[in-house]
Amino acid sequence: MVDSGWSEAEAKALIDARRHxxxxxxxxxxxxxxxxxxxxxxxxxxxxxxxxxxKAETVGVISFYHDFRRTPAEGPVLKICRAESCxxxxxxxxxxxxERRHGLVADSHHGRVQVETVYCLGHCxxxxxxxxxxxxxxxxxxxxLDACLAEIAR
Amino acid sequence: MTRIFIPCDSTALxxxxxxxxxxFEAAAKRxxxxxxxxxxxxxGAYWLEPLVEIERDGARLGYxxxxxxxxxxxxxxxxHPKALGDVEAIDWFKQQxxxxxxxxxxxxxxxLDDYVAHGGxxxxxxxxxIGGAATxxxxxxxxLRGRGGAGFPTGIKWRTVAGIEADQKYVVCxxxxxxxxxxADRMLMEGDPFVLLEGMTIAGIATGATQGYVYxxxxxxxxxxxxxxxxxxxxxxxxxxxxxLGSGKAFELEARLGAxxxxxxxxxxxxxxxxxKRGLVRAKPPLPAISGLFGKPSVINNVLSFASTPWILEHGxxxxxxxxxxRSLGSQPFQLAGNIKRGGLVELAFGPTIRxxxxxFGGGARSGRPLRAVQVGGPLGAYFPDHLLDTVxxxxxxxxxxxxxxxxxxxxxxxxxxxxxxxxFAMKFCAVESCGKCTPxxxxxxxxxxxxxxxxxxxxxxxxxxxxRDLCETxxxxxxxxxxxxxxxxxxxxxxxxxxxFSRRPARQAAE
Numbered sequence: 001m002v003d004s005g006w007s008e009a010e011a012k013a014l015i016d017a018r019r020h021x022x023x024x025x026x027x028x029x030x031x032x033x034x035x036x037x038x039x040x041x042x043x044x045x046x047x048x049x050x051x052x053x054x055k056a057e058t059v060g061v062i063s064f065y066h067d068f069r070r071t072p073a074e075g076p077v078l079k080i081c082r083a084e085s086c087x088x089x090x091x092x093x094x095x096x097x098x099e100r101r102h103g104l105v106a107d108s109h110h111g112r113v114q115v116e117t118v119y120c121l122g123h124c125x126x127x128x129x130x131x132x133x134x135x136x137x138x139x140x141x142x143x144x145l146d147a148c149l150a151e152i153a154r
Numbered sequence: 155m156t157r158i159f160i161p162c163d164s165t166a167l168x169x170x171x172x173x174x175x176x177x178f179e180a181a182a183k184r185x186x187x188x189x190x191x192x193x194x195x196x197x198g199a200y201w202l203e204p205l206v207e208i209e210r211d212g213a214r215l216g217y218x219x220x221x222x223x224x225x226x227x228x229x230x231x232x233x234h235p236k237a238l239g240d241v242e243a244i245d246w247f248k249q250q251x252x253x254x255x256x257x258x259x260x261x262x263x264x265x266l267d268d269y270v271a272h273g274g275x276x277x278x279x280x281x282x283x284i285g286g287a288a289t290x291x292x293x294x295x296x297x298l299r300g301r302g303g304a305g306f307p308t309g310i311k312w313r314t315v316a317g318i319e320a321d322q323k324y325v326v327c328x329x330x331x332x333x334x335x336x337x338a339d340r341m342l343m344e345g346d347p348f349v350l351l352e353g354m355t356i357a358g359i360a361t362g363a364t365q366g367y368v369y370x371x372x373x374x375x376x377x378x379x380x381x382x383x384x385x386x387x388x389x390x391x392x393x394x395x396x397x398x399l400g401s402g403k404a405f406e407l408e409a410r411l412g413a414x415x416x417x418x419x420x421x422x423x424x425x426x427x428x429x430x431k432r433g434l435v436r437a438k439p440p441l442p443a444i445s446g447l448f449g450k451p452s453v454i455n456n457v458l459s460f461a462s463t464p465w466i467l468e469h470g471x472x473x474x475x476x477x478x479x480x481r482s483l484g485s486q487p488f489q490l491a492g493n494i495k496r497g498g499l500v501e502l503a504f505g506p507t508i509r510x511x512x513x514x515f516g517g518g519a520r521s522g523r524p525l526r527a528v529q530v531g532g533p534l535g536a537y538f539p540d541h542l543l544d545t546v547x548x549x550x551x552x553x554x555x556x557x558x559x560x561x562x563x564x565x566x567x568x569x570x571x572x573x574x575x576x577x578x579f580a581m582k583f584c585a586v587e588s589c590g591k592c593t594p595x596x597x598x599x600x601x602x603x604x605x606x607x608x609x610x611x612x613x614x615x616x617x618x619x620x621x622x623r624d625l626c627e628t629x630x631x632x633x634x635x636x637x638x639x640x641x642x643x644x645x646x647x648x649x650x651x652x653x654x655x656f657s658r659r660p661a662r663q664a665a666e
Contacts (some may be wrong), residue, residue: 022429026427027410084565085492087492089520090494118414122165123376124563
């Protein structure tokens with residue numbers, strides 16, 4: 001994930017590379033996310049014009065999907081699973097612990113680590129699970145979360 | 155040269171498999187031992203991960219669950235407290251009937267040679283020999299039903315698409331495995347991607363479709379990367395392209411990434427998403443088989459449905475239909491999850507009881523506390539109390555107790571669970587993930603959360619329970635798709651089987 005420096009020229013190049021693919025919208029949005037870490041406001045007219053759809057439709061697609069951010073993440077992103085399997089294994093205790101011990105409030109969109117709720121990462125046989133900037137973690141405990149956050153702080 | 159097999163499956167990575175692999179490298183260097191580390195998928199025994207196998211005297215001996223600190227001792231001698239011996243001889247494996255997952259965890263997932271050496275490709279070759287019509291007939295006769303949850307006969311979908319003349323047809327794989335408690339699709343794409351690729355190619359040959367798409371959820375970056383690499387390898391080897399294995403038939407494949415919307419696991423929403431739109435559910439008819447992706451006839455199946463077909467083509471419809479129970483034929487990968495001691499993937503012919511899976515295979519709750527509820531079939535599946543655990547796992551058998559098998563996920567809860575909270579979560583999840591197109595799902599789910607809150611708070615309890623049941627009926631009957639239509643399952647099962655959880659606080663009738 002690269003989150004620095006919006007560049008219209010680079011965005012255009014990414015869009016142009018895919019504009020002729022069938023159903024190119026999601027692949028383009030993923031490419032922009034991958035390069036910039038978010039979808040800049042200025043990308044919207046570029047995408048709309050390349051795919052011959054309205055700006056409203058483009059915004060509609062972006063806002064429909066949880067993955068597409070409109071602003072850059074402030075720090076590392078910790079996606080913590082709060083679906084049934086992880087509930088059964090105590091994920092809500094971990095969410096409380098993050099808030100009480102570390103002051104990290106899930107889905108508040110600020111803090112030195114952004115904690116986001118997700119529903120299922122597919123590690124359900126080793127719940128509770130999370131993903132830190134794409135790195136999978138499972139069988140989480142308060143202690144392993146503490147260690148992981150200490151690692152980030154270093 | 156000692157070969158050491160270490161999984162690169164993402165759950166194994168989450169449990170430290172990479173660190174263990176590095177520890178083995180370092181230990182071998184210190185000992186001056188010549189080793190070759192082969193990264194495999196997972197065998198699915200996640201309770202033993204990281205599970206490492208070492209080839210000694212031609213046999214693979216397992217060790218697990220390992221930490222980096224174990225590497226040195228395991229490498230030095232076969233005797234180790236974590237030694238498991240021949241992994242396949244462990245009861246947990248010995249009792250399984252692995253048709254789809256026969257190779258997973260054994261081979262290098264990206265080695266086509268390994269795949270072929272372990273029997274891969276025979277189904278596709280047979281399909282090419284006998285042609286499309288005969289292939290469709292075998293899939294139809296096998297009794298294979300959709301493994302995504304709905305259980306619709308796969309062969310009928312294929313026959314419908316095969317019977318339509320069109321300038322372009324598509325094969326679409328639903329790999330948007332969003333149900334909590336399920337991970338079979340992920341494990342297969344990471345551990346044996348070629349079997350899915352082969353199954354989709356068989357579908358292409360059978361129906362005359364020349365382009366396939368696999369829609370993989372973005373929560374599965376490892377599966378996506380592995381599957382994309384597999385496509386590249388297959389293309390180079392002539393398994394994909396204008397002339398599949400010299401058959402004269404064309405088939406191409408592309409992997410597409412979802413973007414964090416649960417609803418896109420619904421097939422028509424998935425099609426909208428592939429087309430680049432908001433994942434709004436479509437009204438049916440038209441069926442996707444007639445007017446699907448980009449308005450063209452499309453076969454849409456789950457990962458496990460496609461991945462079942464190579465075995466069926468190789469061994470025949472009758473051999474497949476010999477597995478199973480009632481109208482649920484073949485094998486089902488069950489996934490043991492939640493608060494469970496021995497979690498993982500158990501592939502069996504349809505027909506075991508829930509109890510056999512959660513107790514015999516799963517070993518009960520990991521917390522050591524008594525088991526209280528088991529949710530089968532993902533977030534839209536029912537919660538079962540102990541007295542229903544002897545229910546047989548088959549499509550009709552589950553429907554008879556107002557549940558469903560879904561994608562085969564089984565989530566275990568111990569006695570600390572609050573079923574009123576689970577019912578509330580089911581409604582909340584529906585509210586968060588609803589596409590918003592139909593009213594019962596969009597509005598009903600939010601009203602459902604509020605009504606559960608009132609019941610739990612003791613506010614006009616009886617009237618609000620009646621209201622909640624009424625709301626569930628409206629959602630069941632009036633929703634456009636399975637999200638709104640099945641969210642009542644967990645809610646009603648919680649009300650029916652665990653009513654005491656809804657009345658823990660005193661009633662506040664007087665305050666009204």
